[in-house]
Amino acid sequence: MLSRESSATLMSAVAAFIYKEARFQDEHQYEAWEALWTDDGVYWVPANGDDIDPEKQMSIIYDNRSRISLRIKQLLTGKRHTQTPQSRLRRVVSNIELMDEQPGGDISVASNCLVFESSLRDDTVWAARNEYRLRYVDGELRMAYKKVILVNNEKALFTLSFLI
Amino acid sequence: MNVVPRASQWGELIRPDRVHGSLYSDPAIFEAELQNIWYRTWVYVGHESEVPNANDYVVKSIGPQSVIMTRDEQGKVNLLLNRCSHRGNQVCSYDKGNARSFTCPFHSWTFANDGRLVGYAFPDGYEGQDKSKLALGRVTRVQSYRGFVFGSFAAEGPTLEEHLGGAAETIDRLVRFSPEGEVEVTAGFLKHRVKANWKFIIENECDGYHPAFVHSSIFGVADSAIGKLYGGASTAVTRDYGNGHTEIDLRPEFRKRDAPMSWFGTTEARLPDYTARMKAAYGDQTAREIMIDGSPHVMIFPNLFIAEIQMFVIQPLAVDDSVQHVTALQFKGAPDMNRRLRQQTMGSVGPAGLLLADDSEMYERCHRGVLARNPEWIFLGRGEKRERQDELGFKVGHVTDEIPSRGIWRHYRSLMETR
Ligand code: FES
Ligand SMILES: [Fe+2]
Numbered sequence: 001m002l003s004r005e006s007s008a009t010l011m012s013a014v015a016a017f018i019y020k021e022a023r024f025q026d027e028h029q030y031e032a033w034e035a036l037w038t039d040d041g042v043y044w045v046p047a048n049g050d051d052i053d054p055e056k057q058m059s060i061i062y063d064n065r066s067r068i069s070l071r072i073k074q075l076l077t078g079k080r081h082t083q084t085p086q087s088r089l090r091r092v093v094s095n096i097e098l099m100d101e102q103p104g105g106d107i108s109v110a111s112n113c114l115v116f117e118s119s120l121r122d123d124t125v126w127a128a129r130n131e132y133r134l135r136y137v138d139g140e141l142r143m144a145y146k147k148v149i150l151v152n153n154e155k156a157l158f159t160l161s162f163l164i
Numbered sequence: 165m166n167v168v169p170r171a172s173q174w175g176e177l178i179r180p181d182r183v184h185g186s187l188y189s190d191p192a193i194f195e196a197e198l199q200n201i202w203y204r205t206w207v208y209v210g211h212e213s214e215v216p217n218a219n220d221y222v223v224k225s226i227g228p229q230s231v232i233m234t235r236d237e238q239g240k241v242n243l244l245l246n247r248c249s250h251r252g253n254q255v256c257s258y259d260k261g262n263a264r265s266f267t268c269p270f271h272s273w274t275f276a277n278d279g280r281l282v283g284y285a286f287p288d289g290y291e292g293q294d295k296s297k298l299a300l301g302r303v304t305r306v307q308s309y310r311g312f313v314f315g316s317f318a319a320e321g322p323t324l325e326e327h328l329g330g331a332a333e334t335i336d337r338l339v340r341f342s343p344e345g346e347v348e349v350t351a352g353f354l355k356h357r358v359k360a361n362w363k364f365i366i367e368n369e370c371d372g373y374h375p376a377f378v379h380s381s382i383f384g385v386a387d388s389a390i391g392k393l394y395g396g397a398s399t400a401v402t403r404d405y406g407n408g409h410t411e412i413d414l415r416p417e418f419r420k421r422d423a424p425m426s427w428f429g430t431t432e433a434r435l436p437d438y439t440a441r442m443k444a445a446y447g448d449q450t451a452r453e454i455m456i457d458g459s460p461h462v463m464i465f466p467n468l469f470i471a472e473i474q475m476f477v478i479q480p481l482a483v484d485d486s487v488q489h490v491t492a493l494q495f496k497g498a499p500d501m502n503r504r505l506r507q508q509t510m511g512s513v514g515p516a517g518l519l520l521a522d523d524s525e526m527y528e529r530c531h532r533g534v535l536a537r538n539p540e541w542i543f544l545g546r547g548e549k550r551e552r553q554d555e556l557g558f559k560v561g562h563v564t565d566e567i568p569s570r571g572i573w574r575h576y577r578s579l580m581e582t583r
Binding site: 045047048052055056057058059060061062063067070071073074077078079080081082120121122154155156157158159160161164 | 259350351352353354355356357358359378380381382384385386487490491492503506507509510511514515516518521522524525526528529
């Protein structure tokens with residue numbers, strides 16, 4: 001159990017990390033966002049429920065580190081049509097909470113997130129519960145795991161080609 | 165326009181090498197399509213493997229209508245309309261499950277999973293009613309082909325085999341990728357919604373002209389040999405099977421490569437179990453041929469698209485609103501192969517797919533484009549002068565030619581002209 005003081009320090013570091021991640025995503029800073037990942041990172045957006053088995057069931061995104069990298073490379077070509085022009089984005093992150101500690105020492109964090117997307121098609125609002133596992137690597141916080149639980153993941157969704 | 169053309173007028177909108185933009189954007193034409201296509205011809209609904217056990221059900225659709233696919237106690241597959249025969253309430257509100265009966269939440273009428281009305285609440289007041297006339301609505305004809313279940317609301321008309329015609333052989337080709345000869349649909353569907361007319365989607369499925377451009381962002385960065393299949397020098401062909409069914413036949417290219425599993429971007433050595441099972445099932449020579457040729461790329465009109473490794477079901481909701489339901493194909497008896505099929509499918513399709521998101525962007529932009537009034541036509545003449553016939557008499561052309569679109573529209577016209 002962390003002391004009150006150290007947990008407040010950790011909380012502010014975690015919140016700063018999550019706000020920074022949100023800004024990189026909103027501003028399409030693809031390389032900076034990719035650099036937030038650890039080498040074993042997993043980026044997961046389930047479909048049809050919150051706790052499906054991604055090894056057996058289809059997910060909207062289930063990227064290991066090399067596919068995260070491929071996704072970023074594709075965006076960086078500037079020819080990912082659904083992001084040319086890029087979606088205009090702003091997200092609000094709140095309800096950041098430190099969750100139970102992970103066995104490997106990773107920091108478990110959860111937050112709520114609301115994203116406003118304006119694209120050629122229309123304006124779309126996305127809402128999600130985000131779960132993270134963060135880890136200190138060389139003194140910096142990094143993401144080892146990010147799970148984005150879209151509130152409407154059971155429904156038919158419009159194209160989601162920005163970084164959610 | 166907002167007026168449904170009379171039978172004699174469709175020819176003014178649909179010409180051999182071009183079609184009028186209003187066909188994609190006019191709500192009255194969409195309503196006519198529901199009657200003449202979706203509620204009449206054979207439409208793919210679901211796969212038998214989605215309801216493996218007695219009393220299993222899944223909720224599917226035909227156009228905007230909700231359809232419950234059930235397997236009853238006798239093992240028979242039924243397609244029931246999700247609409248209470250009392251006052252229309254939807255009797256089933258879950259996507260899937262196991263139930264002997266459905267009880268309507270409004271006034272508690274209860275229907276067996278074969279559609280029969282088995283009881284109503286407070287039965288006094290219903291003296292003299294004939295329960296058998298108050299069953300759930302059914303899709304009039306239900307037939308399956310190798311596990312793929314199709315429904316037709318028309319009591320009369322071609323049989324499913326007649327409807328599938330030459331395209332049935334592509335399904336035969338597909339199921340051979342299972343060492344047990346069966347496809348399984350078990351991974352759940354991604355549902356990707358687009359603000360576009362459904363015909364943009366089905367035409368795109370066998371449009372070999374676009375991949376080099378729409379998908380250049382991913383072909384450029386992924387170590388993928390797919391791009392070459394759709395280049396100017398490709399020997400792959402497009403085919404029109406009639407009845408609106410179309411194909412991109414990539415076998416000529418894969419046969420040149422002569423390497424088993426190259427169509428899937430892998431090798432036999434990386435799938436040792438699968439390769440061994442295929443050889444045990446079909447013999448070395450045939451297994452090798454199957455694994456060189458690759459799985460088909462075929463669009464079964466109006467809504468089933470088999471894209472080598474995945475299956476799409478296209479659902480129109482409104483003239484400008486469609487859903488692409490997509491899942492990884494799973495081959496019975498092929499766990500190592502199935503894992504790769506899921507991984508690759510998740511990467512390429514669905515709302516965030518590295519491929520499909522860009523296709524979907526094109527449909528939506530096309531849809532907005534056709535609302536413009538001049539020019540009002542969509543030009544589909546590519547390759548018209550170099551069409552030829554294959555050994556079986558089907559029209560074929562270069563992989564980048566618009567034979568599939570012309571085939572779809574020819575069939576469409578025949579359906580719309582017949583009342
Ligand atoms: S509407 Fe179903 S019982 Fe009344
Ligand atoms: Fe495409």
